[in-house]
Amino acid sequence: xxxxxxxxxxxxxxxxxxxxxxxxxxxxxxxxxxxxxxxxxxxxxxxxxxxxxxxxxxxxxxxxxxxxxxxxxxxxxxxxxxxxxxxxxxxxxxxxxxxxxxxxxxxxxxxxxxxxxxxxxxxxxxxxxxxxxxxxxxxxxxxxxxxxxxxxxxxxxxxxxxxxxxxxxxxxxxxxxxxxxxxxxxxxxxxxxxxxxxxxxxxxxxxxxxxxxxxxxxxxxxxxxxxxxxxxxxxxxxxxxxxxxxxxxxxxxxxxxxxxxxxxxxxxxxxxxxxxxxxxxxxxxxxxxxxxxxxxxxxxxxxxxxxxxxxxxxxxxxxxxxxxxxxxxxxxxxxxxxxxxxxxxxxxxxxxxxxxxxxxxxxxxxxxxxxxxxxxxxxxxxxxxxxxxxxxxxxxxxxxxxxxxxxxxxxxxxxxxxxxxxxxxxxxxxxxxxxxxxxxxxxxxxxxxxxxxxxxxxxxxxxxxxxxxxxxxxxxxxxxxxxxxxxxxxxxxxxxxxxxxxxxxxxxxxxxxxxxxxxxxxxxxxxxxxxxxxxxxxxxxxxxxxxxxxxxxxxxxxxxxxxxxxxxxxxxxxxxxxxxxxxxxxxxxxxxxxxxxxxxxxxxxxxxxxxxxxxxxxxxxxxxxxxxxxxxxxxxxxxxxxxxxxxxxxxxxxxxxxxxxxxxxxxxxxxxxxxxxx
Amino acid sequence: xxxxxxxxxxxxxxxxxxxxxxxxxxxxxxxxxxxxxxxxxxxxxxxxxxxxxxxxxxxxxxxxxxxxxxxxxxxxxxxxxxxxxxxxxxxxxxxxxxxxxxxxxxxxxxxxxxxxxxxxxxxxxxxxxxxxxxxxxxxxxxxxxxxxxxxxxxxxxxxxxxxxxxxxxxxxxxxxxxxxxxxxxxxxxxxxxxxxxxxxxxxxxxxxxxxxxxxxxxxxxxxxxxxxxxxxxxxxxxxxxxxxxxxxxxxxxxxxxxxxxxxxxxxxxxxxxxxxxxxxxxxxxxxxxxxxxxxxxx
Numbered sequence: 011x012x013x014x015x016x017x018x019x020x021x022x023x024x025x026x027x028x029x030x031x032x033x034x035x036x037x038x039x040x041x042x043x044x045x046x047x048x049x050x051x052x053x054x055x056x057x058x059x060x061x062x063x064x065x066x067x068x069x070x071x072x073x074x075x076x077x078x079x080x081x082x083x084x085x086x087x088x089x090x091x092x093x094x095x096x097x098x099x100x101x102x103x104x105x106x107x108x109x110x111x112x113x114x115x116x117x118x119x120x121x122x123x124x125x126x127x128x129x130x131x132x133x134x135x136x137x138x139x140x141x142x143x144x145x146x147x148x149x150x151x152x153x154x155x156x157x158x159x160x161x162x163x164x165x166x167x168x169x170x171x172x173x174x175x176x177x178x179x180x181x182x183x184x185x186x187x188x189x190x191x192x193x194x195x196x197x198x199x200x201x202x203x204x205x206x207x208x209x210x211x212x213x214x215x216x217x218x219x220x221x222x223x224x225x226x227x228x229x230x231x232x233x234x235x236x237x238x239x240x241x242x243x244x245x246x247x248x249x250x251x252x253x254x255x256x257x258x259x260x261x262x263x264x265x266x267x268x269x270x271x272x273x274x275x276x277x278x279x280x281x282x283x284x285x286x287x288x289x290x291x292x293x294x295x296x297x298x299x300x301x302x303x304x305x306x307x308x309x310x311x312x313x314x315x316x317x318x319x320x321x322x323x324x325x326x327x328x329x330x331x332x333x334x335x336x337x338x339x340x341x342x343x344x345x346x347x348x349x350x351x352x353x354x355x356x357x358x359x360x361x362x363x364x365x366x367x368x369x370x371x372x373x374x375x376x377x378x379x380x381x382x383x384x385x386x387x388x389x390x391x392x393x394x395x396x397x398x399x400x401x402x403x404x405x406x407x408x409x410x411x412x413x414x415x416x417x418x419x420x421x422x423x424x425x426x427x428x429x430x431x432x433x434x435x436x437x438x439x440x441x442x443x444x445x446x447x448x449x450x451x452x453x454x455x456x457x458x459x460x461x462x463x464x465x466x467x468x469x470x471x472x473x474x475x476x477x478x479x480x481x482x483x484x485x486x487x488x489x490x491x492x493x494x495x496x497x498x499x500x501x502x503x504x505x506x507x508x509x510x511x512x513x514x515x516x517x518x519x520x521x522x523x524x525x526x527x528x529x530x531x532x533x534x535x536x537x538x539x540x541x542x543x544x545x546x547x548x549x550x551x552x553x554x555x556x557x558x559x560x561x562x563x564x565x566x567x568x569x570x571x572x573x574x575x576x577x578x579x580x581x582x583x584x585x586x587x588x589x590x591x592x593x594x595x596x597x598x599x600x601x602x603x604x605x606x607x608x609x610x611x612x613x614x615x616x617x618x619x620x621x622x623x624x625x626x627x628x629x630x631x632x633x634x635x636x637x638x639x640x641x642x643x644x645x646x647x648x649x650x651x652x653x654x655x656x657x658x659x660x661x662x663x664x665x666x667x668x669x670x671x672x673x674x675x676x677x678x679x680x681x682x683x684x685x686x687x688x
Numbered sequence: 689x690x691x692x693x694x695x696x697x698x699x700x701x702x703x704x705x706x707x708x709x710x711x712x713x714x715x716x717x718x719x720x721x722x723x724x725x726x727x728x729x730x731x732x733x734x735x736x737x738x739x740x741x742x743x744x745x746x747x748x749x750x751x752x753x754x755x756x757x758x759x760x761x762x763x764x765x766x767x768x769x770x771x772x773x774x775x776x777x778x779x780x781x782x783x784x785x786x787x788x789x790x791x792x793x794x795x796x797x798x799x800x801x802x803x804x805x806x807x808x809x810x811x812x813x814x815x816x817x818x819x820x821x822x823x824x825x826x827x828x829x830x831x832x833x834x835x836x837x838x839x840x841x842x843x844x845x846x847x848x849x850x851x852x853x854x855x856x857x858x859x860x861x862x863x864x865x866x867x868x869x870x871x872x873x874x875x876x877x878x879x880x881x882x883x884x885x886x887x888x889x890x891x892x893x894x895x896x897x898x899x900x901x902x903x904x905x906x907x908x909x910x911x912x913x914x915x916x917x918x919x920x921x922x923x924x925x926x927x928x929x930x931x932x933x934x935x936x937x938x939x940x941x942x943x944x945x946x947x948x949x950x951x952x953x954x955x956x957x958x959x960x961x962x963x964x965x966x967x968x969x970x971x972x973x974x975x976x977x978x979x980x981x982x983x984x985x986x
């Protein structure tokens with residue numbers, strides 16, 4: 011629909027009175043000037059010479075008067091300037107009504123850089139204010155801040171004061187950058203779902219084109235799978251061309267392969283400046299200086315540094331801090347943290363009549379580090395002690411081999427050859443031999459597995475029971491993922507259950523024949539993939555953690571903590587000493603999300619001074635440490651060049667006109683008082 | 689005018705002392721009424737020899753040159769130069785417009801008339817100071833001898849401003865009253881809306897040695913006016929509305945200059961001496977230096 015004529019006419023008539031008033035101003039001034047002609051009488055010896063002087067000058071004729079009167083002209087000029095200023099002249103020509111602007115403010119870690127004074131974020135904020143200043147009446151703008159996540163600071167509004175206030179409240183973060191979410195939020199209104207399933211559906215929103223100002227240094231990976239559609243992006247790079255920054259892009263601790271029980275720390279330094287620099291790298295252990303190394307980092311290259319931690323007892327919780335002693339543009343990446351924790355093996359209960367293959371797989375060196383396994387007979391399932399332990403969540407993982415618990419435990423489970431007694435699970439009749447057609451290697455349970463050489467004699471296809479709402483049978487349990495698919499149907503499915511996960515294997519490893527003898531059902535346990543699978547099960551479903559390996563997450567990422575003791579909540583202390591209680595969630599995990607600040611976080615399980623574990627939050631992101639503003643950014647299929655000669659959309663002239671008006675007024679005042687007749 | 693009483697005395701003692709040694713000069717030799725200190729064109733009785741001429745019957749035998757008769761056997765009469773007095777007139781314009789300026793133009797005119805009159809008195813000339821508004825009944829006194837100085841000053845002091853007589857009228861009356869020949873100094877601002885030309889022509893007809901002293905106040909030469917003004921003529925209440933601006937002031941100055949130049953040309957062409965002065969120039973300087981160079985005094 012085209013509203014322009016209507017708006018134009020209503021606007022015209024609404025403004026007619028205002029225009030009339032404007033048009034009346036100048037005649038009014040001239041009129042006042044005639045009224046003002048009250049002359050001051052002065053007695054002179056003779057008007058003889060004066061009349062001779064003025065007789066051909068006709069000073070009193072109207073036009074002569076106006077020509078002579080500089081003050082009048084200055085006043086009219088002043089009024090014209092003020093009127094002109096009130097009309098808000100600007101350049102960049104014609105513009106349609108109601109433009110939409112979206113300001114995307116990068117608040118990622120790199121925007122803390124101080125190569126622009128006082129910081130890049132402030133520079134971006136200034137640019138954004140220019141955009142807001144450039145808004146005409148009827149224009150609306152929206153402010154989004156983005157790091158690895160996007161946040162709508164201010165939804166579309168015409169209120170510039172509100173926009174400025176919100177803009178001022180935007181603070182920097184220590185996070186990495188990912189534009190995807192911000193762009194999707196920005197595109198929400200510009201590119202509404204344009205397809206309507208129903209032909210009768212007329213309520214498809216009209217697309218609202220918008221200009222997107224991306225105020226960023228461009229340090230983010232290309233945004234894939236995104237179409238700009240009605241968005242007109244304008245990338246305004248922030249930051250100086252050659253910033254000086256050396257950062258720590260990696261810092262990890264590893265077991266010393268040659269000497270088990272000891273650890274080594276590795277760090278990687280990257281120089282993003284243009285000059286080769288020599289820096290001192292200092293390692294602090296629990297806050298005390300341990301080692302200093304001097305490293306030369308050539309421009310544009312990365313250098314590895316390793317520290318020997320042999321004198322550190324791997325059995326102690328240790329906080330490591332690596333400090334780059336250098337004052338460069340970005341201070342955030344000059345410090346890195348690592349935490350050494352006690353090993354915390356998972357508690358695994360294996361309930362099996364007899365399964366030597368499984369016991370052997372759980373008894374490997376690697377598995378022992380990850381899990382403390384208890385093997386019991388199925389008869390135990392009926393005892394009160396088991397039921398109490400299962401309900402209290404003592405175990406992280408319970409493996410039921412050819413047996414079923416009376417009730418589901420408060421733990422992750424793996425069922426082998428049986429299907430849980432739940433409505434959401436069902437199985438077809440045994441068939442065989444199935445041929446494995448597909449496995450989901452993306453899922454952590456299936457990582458590094460190759461099941462092409464596995465033969466199975468008989469299996470049951472797994473299904474999801476009957477949906478009570480419509481009475482139809484489900485293909486798989488709600489939320490479940492098929493991990494092993496075969497020609498007869500899914501052979502392994504993992505599905506969530508009240509925060510836990512149940513994995514069900516649709517075939518037995520060992521069966522029992524009619525004579526009661528144990529027979530093999532598959533040759534999987536003879537393949538190399540079996541112990542790997544068991545290790546995956548223990549580490550993923552059991553959540554086991556080996557010693558020494560430092561846990562590090564990036565700022566803003568959530569971390570799933572596991573307690574060593576069966577507690578309902580843990581307390582996490584951030585580097586500033588703020589303590590937050592975290593309640594237990596699914597899978598016996600405690601999900602902590604407030605990882606905004608890099609540093610060492612301490613987890614307390616019981617009240618006391620000693621933390622049960624540590625984890626580190628680090629900005630290890632070469633995109634953030636590389637402060638050089640990118641000349642272009644890749645958004646979906648379009649490459650957006652940096653606006654080289656950046657100008658806000660609308661340059662206002664009214665301020666200058668008003669200044670000019672003030673100048674004219676001062677000249678008028680001067681002339682009036684000094685009687686300088688030009 | 690009460691103002692004149694508070695103003696400086698018309699003649700300071702120092703000026704008087706300097707004026708005593710001066711005398712009025714005229715390029716024309718006029719016949720005086722009584723014997724004075726000036727040589728006359730007429731021959732007469734004095735110690736200064738002039739010429740010889742042949743005796744004609746009836747001549748006074750006392751003037752025969754007997755020595756010549758003895759040598760030539762012819763009768764020659766010996767002629768001597770006659771010494772006579774000089775008529776000096778000072779004609780002051782005492783209109784209201786002359787009562788402007790600091791000092792007022794009228795005061796300035798009185799000072800000048802007094803100074804020149806004093807010179808005449810010292811040389812036993814016949815001095816008469818008059819104003820344009822003087823009638824036959826209230827004409828200025830005829831003065832002779834330096835003892836008359838105080839009468840002259842008293843008359844000048846008593847001369848009030850505000851005799852608004854047209855210039856031509858005043859001059860005409862003056863000519864009717866004074867038919868004698870001599871020096872006339874007209875002291876006026878010449879600001880008459882009917883023009884000064886016809887007035888000066890009357891004086892020409894009198895065969896007077898005319899000096900026109902054109903007195904203008906500094907306020908008239910370079911007025912300090914600003915703003916939108918209604919100028920009121922103090923004599924006839926004529927009104928001129930002006931808005932002061934730089935071009936207008938330029939134009940006014942040009943008008944004044946052409947006014948002065950016009951008067952000078954008019955006078956020079958007709959053998960009158962024209963002298964423009966403004967009230968800021970001291971009278972003694974004017975008389976002792978300027979008029980001396982112009983030949984009015986010696």
